[in-house]
Amino acid sequence: MSRKLELLAPGGDIEAIKAAVVAGANAVYCGLDAFNARNRASNLSMDELNGAIRLAHEYNCEVFLTLNVVILEHEIPVLVKLLNQVVNSGIDGIIVQDMGVFNLVNKHFPTLDIHASTQMTTHNEGQILFLHKIGASRVNLSRELNLPEITKLTALAHENNILTEVFVHGALCIAFSGQCYSSSVSVGNSGNRGRCSQACRDEYEETAAGNKYPLNLKDNSAYFDLPQLIEAKVDSLKIEGRIKGAHYVYTVTDTWRKQIDSFIESGELVGDDANLHKVFNRSFTNSFLTGKLTKDMFIDSPKDYSAKYALEESGALSEQKTEEVQKSLYDDKQALGATLADKIKGLNIDKxxxxxxxxxxxxxxxxxxxxxxxxxxxxxxxxxxxxxxxxxxxxxxxxxxxxxxxxxxxxxxxxxxxxxxxxxxxxxxxxxxxxxxxxxxxNGSIEIVPHTDVPKLAQNPKIEDVPKLSLLISDENDAHLCDVTNADIYFKIPESLKIGCDKYSEILLRNPRFIPWFPAVLIGKDYLEAVRILELSKPKSIVTNNSGIAYKAYEMGIEWIAGPLLNTTNSHALITMQEALDCKGAFISNEINRNQIRNIRRPKNFKLLYSIYHPILMMTSRQCFFQRTVGCKKKAIEDNCMLSCEKATTITNVKGISFAVDKQKGGYPSIYNHEQFLNLEAVRDFSGLFDEFFIDLTDIGSGSKEKLDKATLIQEFEKFLADETQTKAALHQMVEVKTNAQYVQGL
Known part of the structure; x- marks a missing residue:
């Protein structure tokens, strides 16, 4: 396994790939017209990809193909056809989000190197081991991690023959990647399908703190953090930007190439990052890396900051001076463009x-x-x-x-x-x-992989003859609900936990019917404390939205079910989890519609679950949503913020639609849709497919909406499950503000 420090550049089109190659990238990542998380990029045809690989390899530059979206069941034959082409193309690796792709590649295309996308939200030790178990050779770590966290995870990855890569430049999402559903909920364009509409960059009605762009982060730049990243033994430094042009790619890659070469050769950093400010940027921050999550990470406009930066640096006050600075910036950009044009003019990707x-x-x-x-x-x-x-x-x-x-x-x-x-x-x-x-x-003395056809999967019988109800609570005071239902009762474990506190393991021991429900994000000590809950309470089964906890449950022999935030959308993902980690069941993603659900095939002895009532999560962040909405006196997020803060507010977009900004004790700041998800149609459509229909009774995301009587709500849902031909009027009357739009529109 190589330990050479890799500079990994984006290639949204052929010109950008050429720019990356001549600028000194060690590797470039690019996408085809389908199955990649940058649909707005120009992307490549198969012929262009083959040409790009030939060109890049002439310059000792590797090429990675992005297949980093969730895959729908009906797309599997098309994906397999694509993999049959890609496997003999000379590609150096594929970047993957969907766990089903791991299964397909491991079984049928084992010569392909699999890299885990940032969309897999990798941030704890268990997730590294999970990815190792399902066949990843490299993992892109979550952008929210700080340097000590990166160092620790990289050491574990190397022990398991896995490389790590870290984003060092470009746009930052305020939400955890793979855990943002705002675009999917608002306009039907899912970030998990490469169609993010960037709601975090939108303008909102001015908040109490005086901001119209309360979610808009500055761009990431770790340009001066290179020594610490090298000390952390990170293998790849990744530049974001597949929707940006060749000029941007060349400038950023060339600037980083010189920085890396300077430090490796002399131990000295290049002190000037001026060129990074001459291409599109929203100003820069390195706060996730340093762990200092301040208000300074935000900026008031999502537009290009390069001209404003040049004016600020020059101190221009007069109109004449302003014009001179703007002309100088324009001339510099033109000169950089001319340099690029000269360097790539002789390059071609012809067969x-x-x-x-x-x-x-x-x-x-x-x-x-x-x-x-x-x-x-x-x-x-x-x-x-x-x-x-x-x-x-x-x-x-x-x-x-x-x-x-x-x-x-x-x-x-x-x-x-x-x-x-x-x-x-x-x-x-x-x-x-x-x-x-x-x-x-x-083929470069590499064996040609013969064409393979993936056999069709059989539909196996259900675990439960009649679908059951299950429900989620987060407060022990709701334990009385055990007396009104025989449903499975899941108990929500928060994202943040006090070190050495036995509160949640004791709750589980006091209430043997409670089945632990683990969140999607568990970083650092919170992951270790969540593992400790497993060790102390020794539950028979759990639901987990975090693959790291899934790995630990597998290791401990605890039955586990994949939660809805693991984004499961196809049968092969179910097979991956069952065969590699003895998963017993999975929630099917609420992002997909009835026709996309219909073709999913159940593995043998495997439970399928679906949520029919829940608050609609739009995004979750490690940053604070309250600094720029209601305001906060603290200059930065402190360790105690997660455990103690219970703020709640709303933000309203320019269309007049409000969203609940909510935080429970021990939870990350999250934004929820103004409507609740209520989908009784799924019960009528899929009583023969799902073993369990689930309702969320935790109250989070409800904002100012009236709290419903939970016992009555359970009884009404149970009546409907027992006789789905009956009227839906009672439930529709109880849940006044509701939608099942995702079930209609799908991915």
Missing amino acids: ADLAISITGVLGDKLIFSAQTAGREFIITSSSLLRPSKEAAITADLLTKRLRSFNNAAYILGPIDCTHLNAGLGIPFKELTAMKKELAFVL
């Missing part, structure tokens, strides 16, 4: 010409001679040519046999058979062997 000539003389071996890009390859038969009338080798036969070399990598010219004597033959199996050997050497 290589391939010429094949055949030599065949009686008593000699058959010879294939192939010439391409200044190289020549000679392939010879094992046996000697002998007279043959019925099985003679002809020019027509060879043209048909070898025409497959006119492909994504090569343009095959007419096959030269002028030196092939007539009436000669060798066994056809030798022709096949020679063709295979030629393909091998043309």
Whole structure:
């Protein structure tokens, strides 16, 4: 496993890839027209990808393909068709979010290197071990982590032969990646499908703290943190920006290349980051890395800050001076553009010409001679040519046999058979062997992976004959609900926990019907304390939205169910979790619609669950949503903020739609839709598929809405499950502000 420090650059289109290559990137990541998390980028065709790989490899630059979205069941055949092409392209790795892709690749395309996308929200030790178990060779760590956290996770990753990469420049999401549903909820364009509409950059009605862009973070820049990242032994420094152009990619990559080279060669940093300010930016922050989460991480506008920065640096006050500064910035950008244009003008991604000539003389071996890009390859038969009338080798036969070399990598010219004597033959199996050997050497002496078809999955029977109700609570005072229902009762464990506090393990021990429900994000000591809850309470089963806790449960022999925030959308993801980590069941994502659910196939002895009533989470952040909404006297988030703060407010967008900004004790600040999710249609549509329908009774995200009587609500849901033909009026009357839009629109 390499320990070379890699500079990883974005390639939204061919020009950007060329820019990254000439600027000195060690690797570039890019996407095709489908299955990647930057649909707004130009992206590549398959032919362009093959050309980009050839070009990059000439410069000792690797290419990683982004397949970093959740996959729908009906898309599996298309994905497999794509993987059949990609596996023989020379690609150096694929970047993956969906756990189903791990299963498909491990079983059918094992030569592909799998990198875990930032969309997998990786931030604790258990998640590193989980990813190792399902076959990741590299992991992109969550952008919210600080340097000590990165150092610790990188050390564990290296112990398990996994590389780590960290974003060091570019746009920051305020939400944990993979855990943002705001775009999906608001406009039906999911961030988990590469269609984020960037609600965090939107303008809102002015908040009490005087801000119209309360969620808008500055861009990330770790330019002066390079020594600490090297000390942390991070393997790859990743630049964000696949929707940005070649000029941006060249400037940022070139600037970082010089910084890395300077420090490695002399131990000194380049003190000037001026060029980074000359391309699109929202000003810069390194606060996630330093762990100092202050108000200074935010900026009042999502627009390009480069001109404003130049004016501020110059101190320009007069109109004349302002014009001079703006012209100077324009001239600098033009000069950088001219430098880039000059450097890439000779680069092309055209297919290589391939010429094949055949030599065949009686008593000699058959010879294939192939010439391409200044190289020549000679392939010879094992046996000697002998007279043959019925099985003679002809020019027509060879043209048909070898025409497959006119492909994504090569343009095959007419096959030269002028030196092939007539009436000669060798066994056809030798022709096949020679063709295979030629393909091998043309592929860089890498074995060609044969085409594979993934067998269709069977639908296995349900665990429960009649679907059950289950519910989630977060307060022990709701334990009386055990007396009004036989439903499974999940108890929510918060994201932040006091060190050494036994409160939650004691609650679980006092209430044996409570099944622990673990959150999606557990960082540092909070992950360790969550593990301690498992060790002290020793539950028979759990639900977890965090793959690190899933790994620990697997290790301890505790039955676990994948929660809804693990974003499960296809059968192969279920198989990955079952086969690799003995998962017993999974919630199907609420982002997908009825038609997308319909084709999901259940593994044997596996429970399927679906939430029909819950507050609609839009985003969760490690930053504070209250600093720029209601205001906060603290200059930065403190350790105690997570445990003690219970603020709540609303923000209203320019369309007049309000969202609840809510925080429970021990929870991360979160934003919820103004409507509750209520989907009784799913009960009627899928009583034959789901074993369990789930309702969330935790009250979070309800804002100022009237609290419903939980016992009555349970009884009404149970009535409906027992007889789904009955009227929905009672539940619709109780839950006044509601939607099931995601179930209609899907991904």
